[in-house]
Structures are given as structure tokens and as C-alpha cells.
Amino acid sequence: MSKKAEILLTATHLLAVKGYKDASMAELAKSTGVAQGTIFYHYKNKEELFLAILKAFQEDIVEEFSRYRREHHFASGLEMVEAVIGFYLQMASQMEDRFMLLHRHDAYELARVNPTCHHYLEAIYNCLIDIFERAVATGQQDGSIRKGPARRMAMIVFTMVDGLVRFHTHNLYDAGVLYDDVVQSCRTILQNHVSPTRS
Structure with a gap:
């Protein structure tokens, strides 16, 4: 791993745990x-470091999902x-630090005054919702x-699943326990109860 990549990885963990405001470059x-x-x-x-983390996160989501579909x-x-x-x-579990960072309030405080930060956060969520929308379509x-x-429809499903991830991120509830219930609820919301016609 390059020194730059190592800095990014360590910074992701530090910012996820301490938050953007409280983490210092000296600690990093x-x-x-x-x-x-x-x-x-x-x-x-x-x-700039924080923005690099968000940009890398979005790129990794696209790459991971492309691989998954293949x-x-x-x-x-x-x-x-x-x-x-x-x-x-599974991705939220593997990228725990990044999702913890994504769920911290101070990221959105920065986004209010920093258009680039706002753009990256929006791009991450659009990217995630796009994955669900593609499946719905x-x-x-x-x-x-x-x-x-x-x-x-994709946003409703995503909101349910992301809520479960937030429970897990903040150690409030084991996401795995509710997995089957969430899948069943999404199935109920989305399922076509009219059998598709076959030619």
C-alpha cells in the first residue's frame, strides 16, 4: 500500500470515530x-483529505457493485x-468506517458551506439509490x-435498508436479526400481485 493510500485509510478511521471537527492532522x-x-x-x-475520502468511497461503491453484478x-x-x-x-459491514463517517452529522454541516462536499455526499447517495433503482426497473x-x-420505489427500499445499517453502525441493534423482515417488507411493497402474461 502506498503512503498516500495508507494516510487515506487511517484518516477514514480517525474521522469516522472522532468526527470531522474533532479529528486533527496531528493525530493523523x-x-x-x-x-x-x-x-x-x-x-x-x-x-481536502475528507473530500478525497468521499470521492474514493463513491468510486469503490461503483466498482464493488459492478463486480457483484458480473x-x-x-x-x-x-x-x-x-x-x-x-x-x-455486506458492503456496509466491509466498509464500516466509511459508513460510520457517512452517517455522522458533521459531514452534513460541512456540506452546508462546502459545495464540493455537498456534491460528493449527494453523489454517494445517488450512486447507492441508482443500484436499487436499476433492480426495480x-x-x-x-x-x-x-x-x-x-x-x-427505490428510495423507499433504500431508506429501510439504510435505516438498518444505521442501527448497526451505532451498535443499537443487530442488523442481521431484522434482515428477513426487511426483505419480506420490501417484497410486499414491490411485488406485482398480477401474474405477468406469458406469450
């Missing part, structure tokens, strides 16, 4: 074992939605999901 230097000058060589300030086949769009729910929960095409605004 101590955690990575490098001089502050080395960090400033790669990132001119904490804000490796899996779905019998229907509804099955794809259910698989995406599992994929999202696929189901509407094959008849396994009822007709309706695919984006809105």
Missing part, C-alpha cells in the same frame, strides 16, 4: 507514523432487489415488480 500523523509535512504534501488540509445472475428484478439488499448490508420490465415511479 501520529496514527500513520508519518510527519505532518508528508500528509500536507498529499492533502493540503483536512477538508458475478451474479438474477432470475427476476425482484430477486435482484433482494440480492441488492444483502449486498448493501429490471423487475418492472420482467413483471416481478409492480408499475410505479422506479426512483421513488
Whole structure:
């Protein structure tokens, strides 16, 4: 791993645990074992470092989901939605620091005054909702999901699943315990109760 990548990884954990306001570059230097000058060589300030974390997060989501789709086949769009729910929960578990960072309030405080931060946060959520929307649209095409605004339906499903992730992130509840209930609820919301016509 390059020194720049190591700084980014350590900074992600530090910012996730302490928050944007309370984490300092001095702490980051101590955690990575490098001089502050080395960090400033790669990132001119904490804000630029934070934005780099958000940008990398979005890129990794796209890459992970692209890989997931290449490796899996779905019998229907509804099955794809259910698989995406599992994929999202797994991704949140594997990228725990990033999701913790994404769920911290101070990220949104920065976004109020920093258009680039706002753009990256919006892009991350759009990217995540796009994944669900693609699955919903696929189901509407094959008849396994009822007709309706695919984006809105995807947002409702995403909100349920992301709420479960937030429970897990903040150690309030074990997300795995509610997994089957969330999948069943999403199925109830989305399922086309009229059998698709076959030619």
C-alpha cells in the first residue's frame, strides 16, 4: 500500500470515530507514523483529505457493485432487489468506517458551506439509490415488480435498508436479526400481485 493510500485509510478511521471537527492532522500523523509535512504534501488540509475520502468511497461503491453484478445472475428484478439488499448490508459491514463517517452529522454541516462536499455526499447517495433503482426497473420490465415511479420505489427500499445499517453502525441493534423482515417488507411493497402474461 502506498503512503498516500495508507494516510487515506487511517484518516477514514480517525474521522469516522472522532468526527470531522474533532479529528486533527496531528493525530493523523501520529496514527500513520508519518510527519505532518508528508500528509500536507498529499492533502493540503483536512477538508481536502475528507473530500478525497468521499470521492474514493463513491468510486469503490461503483466498482464493488459492478463486480457483484458480473458475478451474479438474477432470475427476476425482484430477486435482484433482494440480492441488492444483502449486498448493501455486506458492503456496509466491509466498509464500516466509511459508513460510520457517512452517517455522522458533521459531514452534513460541512456540506452546508462546502459545495464540493455537498456534491460528493449527494453523489454517494445517488450512486447507492441508482443500484436499487436499476433492480426495480429490471423487475418492472420482467413483471416481478409492480408499475410505479422506479426512483421513488427505490428510495423507499433504500431508506429501510439504510435505516438498518444505521442501527448497526451505532451498535443499537443487530442488523442481521431484522434482515428477513426487511426483505419480506420490501417484497410486499414491490411485488406485482398480477401474474405477468406469458406469450
